[in-house]
Amino acid sequence: MTSAIGANIRRLREERRWSQARLALETCRATGISGDPIGRQEISRYETGKRRPREWLPFIAAALGVPVEALTAPQKPAEPPLPTLADFLPNEDPLSPLRGRTGRHIGIGAVDDLQQRVHGLRLADDVLAGGDLIRPALRELRSAVKLFREGTHTSEVGRQLLVQIGELAQIAGWIASDAGQHEEAERIYRLGISAATQAEDHTLAGNLAGSLAYQMSNTGREGEGLTLAQAALNDAGSDAPPKARALYLDRVAWAHTQAGEIQPAIRALGEAAEALAEENAGSEAPAYLYWVDAGELQVMESRVYTEIRRPLRAVPLLRDVLTRYDATHTREMALYLSWLAIALADANEPEEAAAVAQRVITISADVASERTAERVRVILSRLRDFADVPEVATLLSGNAA
Known part of the structure; x- marks a missing residue:
């Protein structure tokens, strides 16, 4: 029963395009209790079946606007689960640290140096093409992965190294794709998704997944591209920075377009513009999304x-x-x-x-x-x-x- 309840909660939440945090907030409101007696992590545990809602069940139902029976009803087997980025991770972990590592100790200074090189490569891509940058990009990526796997470092430094590997994989994958090396680009993107996921940087994971989805949509794999673009959006939820959500929706729009689905594409364009309009001085988008603005959304709309x-x-x-x-x-x-x-x-x-x-x-x-x-x-x-x-x-x- 618990697994059916969790599946129903997730399905109904996603139908409303709510994040887990949004459902937690609405559930708290339904109780009439001040404060935050239930949070996103609790909703996640309910949806995965790790915990049973019990006394929270009627309040969750009220938040979703459905009777309790809608949550306890058996899940229809014909309804496939929504895609998640976990479906697109590499079969084997390419970032597992080597046993008995004897490499040098890696401090935060090495992370800062890598961050500068990643940013430099990203700026170079603005004015140079993939054929010019593919070799230095792959060299940097191999070096960064080796640094993480062979060096010794604290857990926090390791996490930040994974973030930089994810950012480097995004730009290196884009460069490889621009050079026409699509298989290599896909391998790089999947490596990056793994790194970002391990670092628990969901915005970065969504950006990488969206880039891979864009390549799929443009290379005759329209169905896979649409599935992955939607997975990036679904996993990010409404908690993602407005600029990031705008980018995810832009890629969903393009995936629908390439799949021949006109109305969903136009709808996603409108949602992208709405997401970007939510940005304000208090919302912080990652630095690598510097290029996402109203002009870029206009480019996608025109395309x-x-x-x-x-x-x-x-x-x-x-x-x-x-x-x-x-x-x-x-x-x-x-x-x-x-x-x-x-x-x-x-x-x-x-x-x-x-x-x-x-x-x-x-x-x-x-x-x-x-x-x-x-x-x-x-x-x-x-x-x-x-x-x-x-x-x-x-x-x-x-x-x-």
């Missing part, structure tokens, strides 16, 4: 509208983004222009689409990015529908495969 062929919405958004974008970020500039070229073609403006496409080709010529190379192929394929237009014909003849 979704391009993908679902709504150019009247996509074109103005993309033009606005491009007028404000840093031209030194060459790869992103080429990518955003590529979406504009497709949107213009969908708007039946082939001449202008060809002009923008030529800019994409020129900009990306010296960029070692598989992403931009793939976008060029997509543009040329789309413009073949207008091969009889002189400007398009000239573009196609000059860029024959």
